[in-house]
Amino acid sequence: MSSDATTNAPPPVDALAATLKRTELQHSASSIPGREIVQVLTEIPAGVESGWHMHPGEEVGYIIAGTVEMMIQGRPTLTLRAGDPFLMPPRTPHNALDVGPETGLMLSTYIVEVGQPLAAFTG
Numbered sequence: 001m002s003s004d005a006t007t008n009a010p011p012p013v014d015a016l017a018a019t020l021k022r023t024e025l026q027h028s029a030s031s032i033p034g035r036e037i038v039q040v041l042t043e044i045p046a047g048v049e050s051g052w053h054m055h056p057g058e059e060v061g062y063i064i065a066g067t068v069e070m071m072i073q074g075r076p077t078l079t080l081r082a083g084d085p086f087l088m089p090p091r092t093p094h095n096a097l098d099v100g101p102e103t104g105l106m107l108s109t110y111i112v113e114v115g116q117p118l119a120a121f122t123g
Helices: none
Strands: 021-029 035-044 057-065 067-072 078-081 085-088 094-098 104-113
Touching: 035 094, 067 104, 094 104
Parallel strands: none
Antiparallel strands: 021 035, 035 104, 057 085, 057 104, 067 078, 067 094
């Protein structure tokens, strides 16, 4: 984990950390006022889902390994495989399920509101 010296804000609390293995790779201030950039590597074991949640900003993601079903409220479910990108709009409820057989790995970059939890469960 690395932090940029330009921000003194503590890392946001991440509701998903209790469910999935999440490693913060970088965290720094953004050039967009009131926003920060957080990059996270998430491991989702086969058969495990994140739970319905949302983020206080955009999530730009990429599947490194595995097959993940991305359920997005009001949209068709996406089946994402290694090499597939995805973009999640701010505050959009979604749920990720690793369908196996291997552990899914996702690299996500969040452009989020400063001081807000990186992820919050929606129900």
